[in-house]
C-alpha cells in the first residue's frame with residue numbers, strides 16, 4: 001500500500017500515542033498549506049543539497065500556528081501568540097545559516113503580532129513567513145480579525161464587519177520585504193512554487209495564502225475553494241482587472257541587503273581593525 | 277493502471293481530492309470510516325493521468341496514487 005509521500009516529514013506517533021490525524025477540522029486550509037510547504041521543502045532538500053537540520057519551523061498561536069506543534073519531523077517551535085517572528089529572529093541571530101519558515105495566521109500576524117511583522121520586514125530578516133489568511137480568528141470561535149473583509153459577518157460582527165481589512169501584501173512590501181506574494185489554497189502548484197522562491201530568497205519573504213475555515217463559515221471546503229478561485233484574479237492579467245476581485249501573484253521580488261549579512265559585515269570590519 | 281490508496285484513519289471526508297481531479301478518476305464512495313466520514317474511492321482509474329493533484333491538496337495526508345511505474349519499481353503487480 002502506498003502512503004502519502006509527505007508523511008516522511010511528519011511525526012505520526014508520540015509518547016502519548018498517535019498524533020495523526022491532525023487536530024484540524026475536516027477540509028481546513030491549514031492542512032493544505034502544510035502539504036504545500038512540505039512539497040516545497042522536499043524539493044529544496046533534494047535540489048539544493050540542504051540538510052533537514054538546517055530547516056526550522058516557528059509559529060505562534062492559532063489553528064494555522066498549530067501546524068508546527070507535534071507534527072513536524074523538523075526542529076520546530078510552537079511559541080507565543082503573535083511572537084513567532086521575535087523567536088525566529090533569535091534563532092537566526094544564533095545561527096544565520098538556518099532556513100526559517102514561520103507559519104502564522106492572519107490574526108497572529110496582523111493583530112497581536114502586527115508590530116513584529118512590520119519590523120521583521122523592515123529589517124529584511126532572512127525568514128519565510130507563510131501567513132494563512134482565513135479572515136477570522138479560527139481557534140477562538142470565528143471572531144472578526146483586522147483582515148476580515150468589510151461587510152463580512154463573523155461571530156462578533158453578526159450584521160457585517162464595518163471596518164476595512166488590512167492588505168497583508170501591501171503592508172509587507174511597504175515595510176521592506178524582499179519577496180511578497182499572495183495565493184490561495186485553491187492554487188497548489190503556484191503556492192508551492194512561491195514557497196520555494198521565498199525560502200531561496202535572502203531576506204524576508206512573505207507569502208499570504210487565502211484559506212478556508214469551513215467550520216466558522218458554515219460552508220463546505222469544496223465550495224469555499226471554488227469561491228477562492230472565482231474571487232481572485234492573477235496580476236498578470238493586467239488588461240482585465242475585474243472590480244471586487246482580489247489580486248493574486250508575486251507582487252515583489254527584489255535583491256536587497258539582508259540584516260544578518262550587514263551585521264556580519266560590521267563584525268568583520270571592526271574585528272580586523274582591532275587586530276591591526 | 278494507477279491505483280488509489282486511502283488511509284481510512286486519517287481521511288476526514290472533505291472530498292477536496294475528488295473536486296480537484298481533472299479526470300474524474302476518483303469520486304465519493306458510499307462507505308464511511310469509523311468516525312462517519314465519507315471516503316473517496318476509485319471511479320475510473322484508467323482515466324488517471326498521475327498528475328498527483330489529489331495527493332497535493334489533501335489537508336490530511338490521507339490519499340496516495342501509485343502509478344504503474346512506481347508499482348513496477350517496488351516490485352508490485354501492475
Ligand SMILES: Cc1ncc(C[n+]2csc(CCOP(=O)(O)OP(=O)(O)O)c2C)c(N)n1
Nearest residue numbers: 062063064081105106107108136137138139
Ligand atoms: C496573548 C494571547 N492573547 C489571546 C489569545 C487567544 N487567541 C488564541 S488564537 C487567537 C487568534 C488566532 O487567529 P489566527 O492567527 O487568524 O489563527 P487561525 O486560528 O484563524 O488560524 C487568539 C486571539 C492567546 N492565545 N494569547
Ligand code: SF4
Nearest residue numbers: 024025028063138213
Ligand atoms: S476552526 Fe477553522 S481554521 Fe480552525 S481548524 Fe477548524 S476549520 Fe481550520
Ligand code: SF4
Nearest residue numbers: 287288290291293334
Ligand atoms: S482530500 Fe484527503 S481527507 Fe479529504 S476526502 Fe480526500 S483523502 Fe480524505
Ligand code: SF4
Nearest residue numbers: 297324325327328330
Ligand atoms: S493523480 Fe490526478 S488524475 Fe489521478 S486521481 Fe489524482 S488528481 Fe485524479
Ligand SMILES: [Mg+2]
Nearest residue numbers: 105106134136
Ligand atoms: Mg485566522
